[in-house]
Amino acid sequence: ETGVTQTPRHLVMGMTNKKSLKCEQHLGHNAMYWYKQSAKKPLELMFVYNFKEQTENNSVPSRFSPECPNSSHLFLHLHTLQPEDSALYLCASSPLGTGYDNEQFFGPGTRLTVL
Amino acid sequence: DAKTTQPNSMESNEEEPVHLPCNHSTISGTDYIHWYRQLPSQGPEYVIHGLTSNVNNRMASLAIAEDRKSSTLILHRATLRDAAVYYCILRPTGNQFYFGTGTSLTVIP
Numbered sequence: 001e002t003g004v005t006q007t008p009r010h011l012v013m014g015m016t017n018k019k020s021l022k023c024e025q026h027l028g029h030n031a032m033y034w035y036k037q038s039a040k041k042p043l044e045l046m047f048v049y050n051f052k053e054q055t056e057n058n059s060v061p062s063r064f065s066p067e068c069p070n071s072s073h074l075f076l077h078l079h080t081l082q083p084e085d086s087a088l089y090l091c092a093s094s095p096l097g098t099g100y101d102n103e104q105f106f107g108p109g110t111r112l113t114v115l
Numbered sequence: 116d117a118k119t120t121q122p123n124s125m126e127s128n129e130e131e132p133v134h135l136p137c138n139h140s141t142i143s144g145t146d147y148i149h150w151y152r153q154l155p156s157q158g159p160e161y162v163i164h165g166l167t168s169n170v171n172n173r174m175a176s177l178a179i180a181e182d183r184k185s186s187t188l189i190l191h192r193a194t195l196r197d198a199a200v201y202y203c204i205l206r207p208t209g210n211q212f213y214f215g216t217g218t219s220l221t222v223i224p
Contacts, residue, residue, distance in 0.1 A: 004158075043159070043214040090158050103149070104212060106158030 003027065004107035006091050012113045013081065021076040021110045023091030032074040033104065034066060035090040043090065049074065081114045088112075119203045124219045127193045135188040135218055137203030142183050147206045150177065150188045152199040153217070159202065162188065198222045 004025045013019050025032065034046040048056035049068040063085075065077040074091055088111050092104040120138040127133040139148065149164040163170055163177045165186075170177040176189040190197055202217040 040216075042216050045212070092158070103161040103164070104151075104159075106160065108156075109158050 004091060004093055004105050006089075006107035006110050008110060009108065010111045010113075012115065013078070014115050015081060015083070017081075018077070018079040020078065021089055021091075021112075023074040023076075023107055025072055025074075025091075025093040025105070025107075027093055027105060029093040029095050029105070030071050031094045031102075032068060032071075033092040033094075034074065034076055035092065037088040037090060037109070039087075047076075078112075081112075083114050086112055086114045119205060119215050121201075121203055121215060121218045123216065124221065126221045126223060127190075128223050129195060130192050133190040133193045133197070133220065135190070135201050135203075135220065136185065137187070138185045139203070139205055140184045142205055148177070148179060148183075148186050149204040149206050149212065150175070151202045151204065151212075151214075152197075153202070154196075154199045159214075162201070164206070193220075193222045195222050195224065 007022045011019060030051050032049045036044045036046055045058050046060045047054060047066045052068045052071060063080050067075040067077060076089060088109045090109045091107040094102045094104045118141060147164050147166050150162040151159040152162050153159040163172050163175050165177045165179055167179060169179060178187045178189060180186065188201060198220055200217040200219050202214050204212050204214055206212060
């Protein structure tokens with residue numbers, strides 16, 4: 001399998017549940033990202049990892065907890081979410097570096113609904 | 116983070132060229148201009164990027180104004196598969212991208 005994969009593709013959870021989103025990239029990249037896309041709003045960058053180290057946390061509530069065990073895998077652990085957290089969660093990867101020509105490769109996203 | 120301004124929506128007839136504009140008057144000298152598109156029910160995908168000179172690839176062309184305060188993504192012959200939301204993004208240093216609301220392109224058969 002190639003590219004960036006995300007599982008599950010759809011998730012429905014209650015506010016008291018704990019669940020995890022998984023992202024895997026087969027591109028040999030060293031940077032990975034979580035984005036949130038709410039209806040009719042721009043993509044919001046949530047977390048950035050470079051070489052498994054978190055380098056960016058854009059004021060994301062603690063009910064979202066990322067984990068990057070290696071350069072190919074990225075998780076987003078969810079607990080006690082709110083209905084307003086319902087959104088499409090996108091994972092992306094890119095080659096490491098501060099070079100200006102690094103494109104990002106996105107997965108298909110996980111559609112999350114919080115009841 | 117530098118901002119971009121795009122029209123909310125545009126329409127094009129199939130097989131005709133499409134010019135998608137983007138204004139970025141606060142661009143800095145080191146910001147690259149990236150374009151991504153998002154097809155329905157998919158994640159965004161890279162289209163093209165450039166710094167100062169016009170760029171061409173198999174998907175599209177990017178025309179950058181001489182003062183770099185605006186750019187235009189050109190799809191030479193629109194197809195129904197090009198219907199998507201197109202995002203114009205300024206990429207500062209590092210690995211971050213800041214997406215705006217984009218332009219929703221409708222292609223009319």
